[in-house]
Amino acid sequence: MGVQDIVEGKRQWRAHMARVKALPPDYRIVYKEIQRYVFKVGPVDLLDGSLLSGIIDFFEEGVAAGRGVLELVGDDVAAFCDGLIKDSRT
Template sequence: MGIRDIIEGKKQWRAHMARVKALPPDYRIVYTEIQKYLFKVGPVTLAGDQLLPGIVDFFAEGAADGKGVVELIGTDVAAFADGLIKDAPTYADVHREATTST
């Protein structure tokens, strides 16, 4: 990864976060909680994936339709996030495999 890749990645992240900041407050709060949860759980594919931008797209559509965030995802934020990554390997899975195979 070169310096240009890093700079481009930062530009993309800033543009992504600007879209998050444009969401209504309740959507922003839920997005932040989902993001924290996903960073903690650590799906391996999150870094290069379109998961987070996809959530922002989903939330922007819901907000544009006048729906509340609870109408879209329900009351359990972690269950919603788990549903998004249910088939994706996590860093915990990778670590578990590494420790059991030795």
């Protein structure tokens, strides 16, 4: 991994976090819990970035539809996360 890769990775992460900050507060709280859970469990395919960005896409669609975050993920956020990573190597 070269310096350019590191710089590009930081740029992508900052853009990702800007999208998170644009979400309503309840969505941000649930996203942070999902992020904490996923980082702790550590699915191998997390490195390609599609899991977390896919969650943001899902949340942005929920916001646009006027739905609450718990309508999307349910009351048990950990069970929602388990469903997301059930077929992933950890």
